Amino acid sequence: MKTSLAKLFLVLAVALMLTVPQVSMAKELNGDLEIFSWWAGDEGPALQALIKQYKDQNPNVNVIDATVTGGSGVNAKAVLKTRMLGNEPPDSFQVHSGQELIGTWVKADRMEDLTFLFKEQGWMDAFPEGLVKLIGTDKGIWSVPVTIHRSNVMWYIPANLKKWGVTAPKSWADFMKIAPKLQKEGIVPLALAENWTVNHLWESVALASLGADKWDALWAGKLRFDSPDVVKAWELFGNVLKYTNKDASSLSWQQATDMMIDGKAAFNIMGDWAAGYMSTTKKMSPGKDFGWATSPDTGGEFMFLSDSFGLPKGAPNRDNAIAWLKVLGSKKGSDTFNPLKGSISPRTDSDLSKYNAYLQSASADFGKDRVVGSLAHGVAANETFMGGFSQIMEMFLKTRNAKAVSMACQQLADKAKIGK
Amino acid sequence: MREASRDRLKAFLTLLPSIILIGIFVYGFIGNTVWISMTDWGGDGALALEPTMNFVGLANYSDLFTGFLSSGFRQDLVNAVYYSIMLLVGAIGLGMFIAILLDQKPKGEDILRTIFLYPMALSFIVSGTIWRWLLAPQGGVNVLPTYVGLPPLTFQWTSSTKAILEFNWQNLIQIFLYIASFALILVGLWILKNNQKRAVKYWLGPGIIVGLIAWFGGGLFPEALFMEETHGFNLATLGIIMATIWQYSGYTMALYLAGFHGISQDLRDAAMLDGASNASYYRHVAIPMLKPITISAVIILSHISLKMFDLIFAMTGPDNAQTGHPALNMYMTTFRANDFARGAAIAIVLFMVAAMFIVPYVVSQYRQRTKG
Numbered sequence: 150m151k152t153s154l155a156k157l158f159l160v161l162a163v164a165l166m167l168t169v170p171q172v173s174m175a176k177e178l179n180g181d182l183e184i185f186s187w188w189a190g191d192e193g194p195a196l197q198a199l200i201k202q203y204k205d206q207n208p209n210v211n212v213i214d215a216t217v218t219g220g221s222g223v224n225a226k227a228v229l230k231t232r233m234l235g236n237e238p239p240d241s242f243q244v245h246s247g248q249e250l251i252g253t254w255v256k257a258d259r260m261e262d263l264t265f266l267f268k269e270q271g272w273m274d275a276f277p278e279g280l281v282k283l284i285g286t287d288k289g290i291w292s293v294p295v296t297i298h299r300s301n302v303m304w305y306i307p308a309n310l311k312k313w314g315v316t317a318p319k320s321w322a323d324f325m326k327i328a329p330k331l332q333k334e335g336i337v338p339l340a341l342a343e344n345w346t347v348n349h350l351w352e353s354v355a356l357a358s359l360g361a362d363k364w365d366a367l368w369a370g371k372l373r374f375d376s377p378d379v380v381k382a383w384e385l386f387g388n389v390l391k392y393t394n395k396d397a398s399s400l401s402w403q404q405a406t407d408m409m410i411d412g413k414a415a416f417n418i419m420g421d422w423a424a425g426y427m428s429t430t431k432k433m434s435p436g437k438d439f440g441w442a443t444s445p446d447t448g449g450e451f452m453f454l455s456d457s458f459g460l461p462k463g464a465p466n467r468d469n470a471i472a473w474l475k476v477l478g479s480k481k482g483s484d485t486f487n488p489l490k491g492s493i494s495p496r497t498d499s500d501l502s503k504y505n506a507y508l509q510s511a512s513a514d515f516g517k518d519r520v521v522g523s524l525a526h527g528v529a530a531n532e533t534f535m536g537g538f539s540q541i542m543e544m545f546l547k548t549r550n551a552k553a554v555s556m557a558c559q560q561l562a563d564k565a566k567i568g569k
Numbered sequence: 570m571r572e573a574s575r576d577r578l579k580a581f582l583t584l585l586p587s588i589i590l591i592g593i594f595v596y597g598f599i600g601n602t603v604w605i606s607m608t609d610w611g612g613d614g615a616l617a618l619e620p621t622m623n624f625v626g627l628a629n630y631s632d633l634f635t636g637f638l639s640s641g642f643r644q645d646l647v648n649a650v651y652y653s654i655m656l657l658v659g660a661i662g663l664g665m666f667i668a669i670l671l672d673q674k675p676k677g678e679d680i681l682r683t684i685f686l687y688p689m690a691l692s693f694i695v696s697g698t699i700w701r702w703l704l705a706p707q708g709g710v711n712v713l714p715t716y717v718g719l720p721p722l723t724f725q726w727t728s729s730t731k732a733i734l735e736f737n738w739q740n741l742i743q744i745f746l747y748i749a750s751f752a753l754i755l756v757g758l759w760i761l762k763n764n765q766k767r768a769v770k771y772w773l774g775p776g777i778i779v780g781l782i783a784w785f786g787g788g789l790f791p792e793a794l795f796m797e798e799t800h801g802f803n804l805a806t807l808g809i810i811m812a813t814i815w816q817y818s819g820y821t822m823a824l825y826l827a828g829f830h831g832i833s834q835d836l837r838d839a840a841m842l843d844g845a846s847n848a849s850y851y852r853h854v855a856i857p858m859l860k861p862i863t864i865s866a867v868i869i870l871s872h873i874s875l876k877m878f879d880l881i882f883a884m885t886g887p888d889n890a891q892t893g894h895p896a897l898n899m900y901m902t903t904f905r906a907n908d909f910a911r912g913a914a915i916a917i918v919l920f921m922v923a924a925m926f927i928v929p930y931v932v933s934q935y936r937q938r939t940k941g
Contacts, residue, residue, distance in 0.1 A: 223887060227904035233616055253907060257617035344888035396706035398728040398889050533612050536906025540641035543890035547730065560638055566613060 179209035182469040184458075185232075186243035187225035188490075189218040191429070195489035202485060203476045210469050215239060233259060238461035240470040245527030246284045246294055246455040248368075252531025252565075254459070255291050261460045262289030266471065272478050275496050279520050283528065284457060292457035293478045296492035299511050300452040300523040301353045301444040304409060304417045304427075307437075313415065317442045321357060321385060324445050328392040331415050338392035340414035342405035347397070347542055348525040350418050354389055357446030358382035361519045368522065368529045370568015374558035383551035390546075410439070418444050420454070420526070424507040425491025435507040443514075451518035454526035455495060534565035599920070606630070606913035615907045622910075629914035634741070640798055642915065643738055645893040647800040649922075651734075652810060652894070653874040659814040660870055661863065664821025669851055671822070672829045682826065685819040693816070697883025700812040701727070704884075726808035727885050727892060735801030743783050750780035805891035809881055813874070821866050828859040864930060871926045875919060895919050 182203075188196040193216075200212050217225035222243070229242055238259070244250045254260050267273050267290050273281065276294065284292050305317055313331065318324040328338035341350060356364050359372075359382055366372040367379070394414065397405070406423050408414040410431065417423065424441070427433045435441075443450070458477055464470050476482040483494040488503045493512045501509050522528030527535065541561065545554045562568075606629055608622040633639050667685055671678050688696065703709035704726035711722040736744060753776030760768040832855055840850045856863075878896040885892045887901055895915055903912030 223905070227900070230616060230904055230907075236618060252613065253616060256613045257615065257620070259616060259618070343886055396725055396728055398891065399701075399704075399706055399725065399885070531613070532905060532907050536901060536908070537638060539888045539901075540638070540890070543888065543893075544640055547890065557638055564612070564638075 177209050178207045178469050178472055180466050180469060181211045181213055181240075182466055182473055183213040183215055183239040184241055184243075184473065185215045185217075185225070185229060185239035186458075187217055187219060187222040188243065189216045191425070192490050195486050198485050198489055199476060199482060202482060203473055206476065207469070207472055210472075233461070236463065238463055238465075240464045240466045241458050241460060241473050243456055244292060244459055246280075246292055246457040247522050247528030248531045249527030249535070250284070250292055250457070250459060251286060252533070254461070255286060255288075259462055260291045261462055261464075262291070263293065263460060263474070264290050266293070266474060266478075270475060270478055275478075275480075275498060277495070277497055277515075277520075280453075280455070280495055283522060284455075292459035293474045294455045294457040294495040295477050295483065296456045296487055296490060297495050297511075297515060298454050298456075298492050298526075299421045299514075300349065300454055300526065301356060301447045301450065302419065302421050302423070303442050303444045304406070304419060304423055305415060305440050305442075306410060306412070307440045309412050310415065310440075315415070317416070317440070318445050319442075319448065321354070321389065321445045324392075325388065327415075332392060336412075337394045337408065337414040338416065339389065340405040340408040340417040341390075341393040341397040342400040342402045343398055344539055344542065345525060346402050346405065346419065347546070348539060349420065350389070351386055351542065352452065352524045352529075353418050353444040353447060354386045355379075355382040356450060356452055356521065357444065358385045361450050361521050364521050368524075368567060370562075374562050375552075375555045379558070380551050380555045383545065383554055387545075387549050387551060390549075421507065421511060422491055424505075428505060428507070429491065435505055441507065441510075449518050451514055451520045452523050453515070453520055454523040454528050456492075530567060531565055534561055534567060537561040537565065602913045602916055602920075605910055606917050608910050610910040610913075611906075611908035615909055625910075629911050630918070633911070633914055633918065640738075641890060641893065642895065642898055643798070644800050644803075644890060645895045645898045646918070648803060648806055648892070649875060649877075649894055649919075651802040652806055652813075652877070653871050655806075655810045656813050656817070656874045657867060657870055659810065660817040660821050661866055663814060663818040664866075665825050665856070667818065667822040668825035668829060671826055682823070685822050687819065688816045689820050691816070693879040694883045696812060696816055697880045700808065700815075701884045704808045704811075725805065726811075727805050728889070729804040729807075730891060731804045732799075732801035733804065735799045738798045738800055746779055746783035750776045750783060752776075753779065803891045805885075805889075809884055809892055812880060812884065813877070816880075817870060817873070821870070824862050824866055825859060828862045829855060832858060868927055868930050872923050875923045875926075 184200070186196065196214070196216075200214060204210070204212060217228050219225060222245075225243070229239075232238065233254075244254065250260075264285075267281070272293075280294060280297075281290060284290060284294060303317060310316060313334065313336065315327045315331065318327055324338070331338045339350075341347060359367065359378055363372055363378055367374070372378065394400075394405075394408065400408075402419060402423075403426060405414070406417050406419060406426060409417040410427070410433075421441075424435060424439075427439050428435055433439050458474060460467070460470050460474065477486075480494075480496055480498060480500070483496050484500050484503050487494045487499075488505070488508070491508070493499070493504065493508050493515060497516070499512070501512055504512065524530055524535070524538070530538070538558070538561065541554055541557045544557065545551075548554075605622070607624060607626055609625045609628075610620055610622045614620060633642050671682060671685075675681070705711070706723075706725050706728065707721075710726070711724065713722075715721050753772050757768045757772030757774075757776055760772060836854065837850060840854050845853070876896055877894055878900070881892055881894050881897055887897065887905075896919060899912050899915040899919070902908050902915060
């Protein structure tokens, strides 16, 4: 009995040995691939779909899915930084495109230039030119964008607005007319949540007050933060804050959106992951159960943020990581991931039939609107500025002093070398 | 003689591994943090494999205390001080009260003891999340009155923006003088009983003079900032203080209960024979005897409150100036804003404050032991 078992193993082993050379002749990848991201929770299934696609193409690669939970990557980024400082980079990691990537990782010379991959895969034409510029510097292109989200969206429930007899405001002046009326009826005009959502609201208000040209000039270092234009933006922001809920800082963004869904609040300015939350978690139908408009005074402007993956220098399994980036940038990969995640594809040729009504409208806007970068989500400014800005925001919430806060912003911008 | 020195050698060799390990992993790294805090490591290229670091001396520290952009840190520091004091008073007071009640040997004492000690067994993240729900503005504690037909409370336990006991950071020097004068007078009153002359000459006199200088010379001192900046006790911290007291009063109860049990029954009987009431037994006999326990409770609680991170993070998240704490600020400055040098400086400031509590304790312990 034992000998026959041993013989069987021997035969199996020989059979295996015979297949091995064939495998290596087909140049298949093997070994590990460690992907570092903060896509757990609601976004988990979308990432798993991508990993499955990768596994279908490269069955011999063992994919290590290293996720660290925490919204916007608060915890993941800290873990990643300690790993990189200890020189143990993962094979590929998630990062917000723009200055968060460039300021932290490219300036520290920790990323590989991906221009070769963009040329080889024909991505130079597949992605919009403006986007490629934002994820690159004059020295190269540093990451493969996977998602596009929009920041300046105002959400509402059409049925509720009808009941209250108001329409979605096109400008902040309109909003100021509607808001006192709503407040009198005990409805919060604009639902707000914890600190980062306040920053999020600020960028929509500031874009409205400054306009796209001055917004870009601000981040290019050509417009000073203590200039009257920016002070005016802060003053408008202070006026808007008067119409928000007082318990904001103890709410999560979902709770603020819930306030709007439950009819306690009229509007909510939030990125378009709110559409994913309402349509997937709350089973509401876009366009019918909930409606959207660009946030006041920002029609024709698309404030974007984007998740991307890069290739760190010294990645232990570089070939596997490059194969992963190819999946991410491909049309199939992009159209698998984004409908599940609730974002649009950065590619200009994506198959819109796979997306829901909101995403289709966002995609159409992305094609024709003026695209500007988000501050709260890492496109416009580096992490030194973003970290300090959160503290300045707390200062404003306490003092409501537009002038002092503008001065503080300029000091911070000097320190963070904005536009240099 | 030789026997003794051989013993010493053996003791030294046995201790050597831990001396080396502690030397490297505790003191070595403290030293390294001090060094980092005196450089300009941060900003662009902070995460390079070989980041450039230039020595800048105490610039990071002076920026923390007087820089325009660091008002968040100063509020956090003020918060931490108020938080420590409230926690000490609350946890020790409540713990002692429960211990005295349990010392009366009620029925089911051991079950009650376990119940009161149980919160200690929870991690701060768990209890923080529970308290976050309990103190939610439109739920939990605030809706309790509605069960008896009263209107709900509207206090925002963890997000109120109100502050009391405010002072102006501009007058930093004046404030320090007041604190110094207060401390001197306090020590003076302490010694007054034993050594009147010394107390007046070295403590009370100087204390009063410093206080007067601060009082009258207020306007003459250079101002720390160019604009007014008020800091105070944020009422939003109350929620956090409540949660911490809930979690730690069981611990102080256990400390005191052990102490009470250690006092011999004879002593209690003697006090009772002399006509002491229950209250005066605790007031004049039991609690003074437990001074060492009180001191160690103060030391332990104060350094816990100065290092508090997880509870606050779970209850109010990373950016909430109302309930901010230097430990959270240190983490965000270091790992979000990539400002490693400033983060190190905050860590050292916290370390110094904690040392202010612990070093005198260690010194007095050491003195007592060498005396005894």
